[in-house]
Amino acid sequence: MAELFGPGDQVRTSRADPPHHTRLPRYARGATGTVVECEGCHPLPDLRARQLPAGPEPVYAVRFAAWELFGDGDHAVTLDLWESYLCPADTEGRR
């Protein structure tokens, strides 16, 4: 499956606050980070939890600076995020 992003790409996470199950943690919404690597393809849990059809899509390890997520801190946080949660950081794309 074609991957939209590769290591080093800057991405921004969705700001959406969906009423259904999601695995984009609240603390990492609307944040800009750097793709570390692609971890393979898996169906989007947001669709699966609602028993909707879900094909596999790329999941990425994405690293964020703590100050980007929390406004302070000198550490980094790396999350595993489905491609649907991400858009290129330099666009106004919304998901």
Place this chain on the structure above:
Amino acid sequence: MSADHAGPAATLAARVRHLEALLEQRGLVDARELDRALEAFLARASPANGARLVARAWLDEGFRARLLADANAALPELGLSMRGGLQEQRLKVVQNTEQQHNVIVCTLCSCYPLALLGPSPTWYKSPAYRSRVVRDPRAVLREFGFVLDPAVQINVWDASAESRYMVLPRRPAGTENLDEQALAALVTRNGLIGVAPV
């Protein structure tokens, strides 16, 4: 969050029990067979597995490189695998260095490499650990009695999807004369999670 999570989890557990009862009733599965499979999995699931991987990685640079590059492919070298559950899970081993320390968490639930670390400790599943370690890992480590050099950068890995993580701690100084078994005995479960130095 816990209310959101308890609902579907409780429903799912009830559904699994019902399904299991139906399968047994119709003679499609044997309850003893299921128990045996679960027991066999849990009997093999132990932090001693993670410790063996760490000791081998400390002694064998080639193995360490293979473990860091593709842990699932390296595990069978020690007779281990991530295939204990319904499907093989991807394992990512993250290495502590002089500059960088790694800590593992699952902020959304309690994802954990059971096969290599055994059943997870209660604190790992607590809302306090899950919410605080991403926000202020240095303070959380201090509460575990682990004061990390302020110059060392911390990277917290939130296992929010399908990968599971294990920390490869730094080999303690003064252990040059120890063999693989003695080195493995130094490695603790907390070290494999990243809340202890080793």
